Amino acid sequence: MSQFEQTLSVVALCQQAKQASRQLAQLSEAAKNQLLLAMADALVDATEAILAANSRDMAGAREQQLSDAMQDRLLLTPARIAALADAVRQVARLPDPVGQIRQLAPRPNGIQVGKMRIPLGVIAMIYEARPNVTADAGALCLKSGNAVILRGGREALQSSLAIAAVMRRCLDDAGIHPSAITVMPVPDRELLLELLQQKDTVDLVIPRGGEGLIHFVSEHSRIPVIQHYKGICHLFIDKAADLQKGLDLLVNGKTQRPGVCNALETLLVHQDIAAQFLPLAAQTLADKQVQVYGCERALPYFAGGIAASAQQFDTEYLALALSVKVVDSFAGAVSHIEQHSSGHTEVICTQDISRAQRFLKQVNSAVVMVNASSRFSDGGELGLGAEIGISTSKLHAYGPMGLESLTTEKYIVIGDGQVRQ
C-alpha cells in the first residue's frame, strides 16, 4: 500500500466511524441491549472461527518467541470465549447513561435549563496484545452510544479481527453501520500516527498498556488522550489504626496481585504506632517473601531489609517489594503522598473518624480510601461494571472509567418564546 493510500484509508475509516456514531447516538437503551445480547450469543456460536484466527496469532507468537506470560495473555480457549461473551452480556445489564437529564430547573424568566448526557462520538482504543479488549471496548462503546476504532497490537490482530467481524455482523443485521466497531487492519506505527491526527472525527483516545505506549500516544496525538501512568499506591497506618486491619490491608494490597497498578508500593507508618505495627508487618511480609526497602527508622524492624535510596519512593515495583517509611505525623504522611503519589490510589488505616475525614479531603488522588484495600480500585469493584480504562489525570475523567466517562453533557433549554433583554 502506498503512503497516500494508507493515509486515505485511515481518514476514511474515521469518517465512517463518525457517520456510524450519529446512528448509535440515537439508539434506545433497549435496542442497544438487544444488540449486545445478540453479539454475546454470536461470539459463542463463532467459537471455532475465533479459535482458528487465534491459532494463527499463537503461531506468530511462538515464532517471535514471546514470553510464556505474553502467550498466555494471547491465548483463547472455548472457556475464555464464553467468558468474553459473558462480559458483553454484563455490559447489557449496566444502566445506560445516555439521555439522562439532571438539574432541570427554571430561570427567573421562565426558561427551563438542564443538562442531558450524550455520547462523545468516536473513541479510539490503542492497546497491546489482549484480544478480550476488542470485545470489552466494543461493548462499552456501543452501550454508551459511541463508535470505536480499535488499534490493538500486531500479535493479537487475527483474533481481534475475528471477534470484531462477529460483532460487525450483528450490527449489520440490526441495520447499524458496521463501522461502529472498526479494527485497524494494519497495526503499524505510521498508521497509528495518522490515526492520532484525526481530531475532526475522533473525539477521544484511550491508550491501554505500558508507560512507553501511553507516552508515545500522548506525545503524538492531536486528539485528547486519557493518561494512565504508573500506580504508586500508598497505605498509611495512622497512629489510631486497628493493627489487624492494617496488616490485612497491607498483605492484600501488596501480595494479592503484585503486578497490577492498584497494588501497594509504599507503606507509611505513623511514628507513634511504628514500634507496635512494624514488628507485626515485618513478620507478615517475611512470610509472604516481600522484599522491604526501608527508611532509616523503619529498617531496624526488617531482617533482610535494604536501605531505601532516594528514588525508592518513586518506584512502582509491580513485584513482591515494598518501600516502608516512618512519618512524624498525619501531615507528614499527606505531604509524602503529595510528593510521591502518581495520583492513583491512597489508603488510610485509622479508627479515628476525624483523621479519616481529613485524609479523604486532603489527599487528591483519583481514589482515596479509608480502611479498604487498594486492590478495590478498579471499575468492577467500585461498581462501574466493566472498565474501559483508568485516568490518573484530572481532566474529563479521574480514576476508573465506566460508561459515564464515555459521555459528556450538553445543556438543554426549553422556553416559550423568551428573548434576551
Add this chain to the structure above:
Amino acid sequence: MSQFEQTLSVVALCQQAKQASRQLAQLSEAAKNQLLLAMADALVDATEAILAANSRDMAGAREQQLSDAMQDRLLLTPARIAALADAVRQVARLPDPVGQIRQLAPRPNGIQVGKMRIPLGVIAMIYEARPNVTADAGALCLKSGNAVILRGGREALQSSLAIAAVMRRCLDDAGIHPSAITVMPVPDRELLLELLQQKDTVDLVIPRGGEGLIHFVSEHSRIPVIQHYKGICHLFIDKAADLQKGLDLLVNGKTQRPGVCNALETLLVHQDIAAQFLPLAAQTLADKQVQVYGCERALPYFAGGIAASAQQFDTEYLALALSVKVVDSFAGAVSHIEQHSSGHTEVICTQDISRAQRFLKQVNSAVVMVNASSRFSDGGELGLGAEIGISTSKLHAYGPMGLESLTTEKYIVIGDGQVRQ
C-alpha cells in the same frame, strides 16, 4: 532578561502557583467567600491606583493607534471598577462545588463508594486586552479552589497587574500564598510557549479570544486546552412553529448583539411554513437592516438578498448578516446543522412537543434550545453565575463553563478493613 532566566521564572511561577493551589484546595467555603468580599472592597478602595495604571495602558493604546472599540474595552472608570468589584461579590454568592459528594452507596462487600468534587489545581487563562477578565477569572478560580496564572494581552498589562496586586494583598492578609493569583509580568510569545509546556504544574489552559489565539494555544500546548472556536448558531423554524415566537427569536438572536458568539448566523425554515414565515421575516430583517444571504428557495422573499455561496453556511458573520435556507424536512434541518454547526448553540421554534423532544435528543451541540433565544447561551443566563469560558469540544466541559467546570471528581471509598478476595 536572558532566555535562561525567563525559562526559569516561568517554571518557578507555575511551581509557586501549584504550591498555593494545595492551600486553596483546603479552604472552607466561608473562608473563600470572606476573602472574595474583602477583595471586592479592596478593589473599590484602590480605584485611584487602578485608574492610574489603566491610564498608562490607555496612553500605550493611543500610541499604538488601537481602534476605538479596543480602547473602549481597555478603559476603566470608577463605575467600571465598581462593576468589576460587584462581579467578585456575585462569585462569593455562588454555591461552592468543592467537597460535594454524590452517589455514595454501599457495594455488596460493605465498602461505601462515592465521588467527591475537588479543584483541578492550577488554571492558566490566556486572554486578550480585557482588564476585567483578571478580576473575574481570579475570583472564579479562587472560589473553586484553584490557583490561576493570568496571561493577558500586553495592552492591558498595567491594569491587570494593578488589579491582581490588590487581590494578592488580600490573599496575603488572609495567610494565603499570593501565588494563588499570578499575572505573567512579561506577555511575550516565548514566555507563553514556556507556560504551555508546564504540564507537571498546570492542569488546564483556557484561552479566551479570537480563533487565531485559540489555534495558537491548542497547537503548542502540552497541557489540556479548552477550545472555543466560532459560534455558528442556527434557528430552525419548524412547520409547527408559532410565527410570532419565530420572529421574536430571529430578531433577538440576530440583532440584539450581533458581534458575539451566541448570535444567530443561520435561519433554517421548514418548506411547509416558508411561504408564511419568510415574508414576515423579510420585513422584520429589512427593518433591522440585516443583509440576507439566501438559498435558491429563500431568495425570492428577500428584496436585496444575495444568493448564498457554498461557504456561506460555514460563515460566522458577527455582523448584521444572516444565511437563510429552506429545508425539506425536520431531518433536513438536523442534517444541515450536523454538517455546518460549530457545536455552540442551536434553536428549534415549534409548538409540537414530539418534534421539540426529537430536536433536543438528536442535535448534539453544547446548548440545544426549544423556543428560546440563542442569546441565552451564556453562563450568566443559564444560571452558572459568571462564566470562565465556553467549550465547543466535548471533553471535560461542553458549553458555558461555570465553577463546576473548574473541578473534577475523585472516588472515595470507606471500608472497615475489607480486602479483595
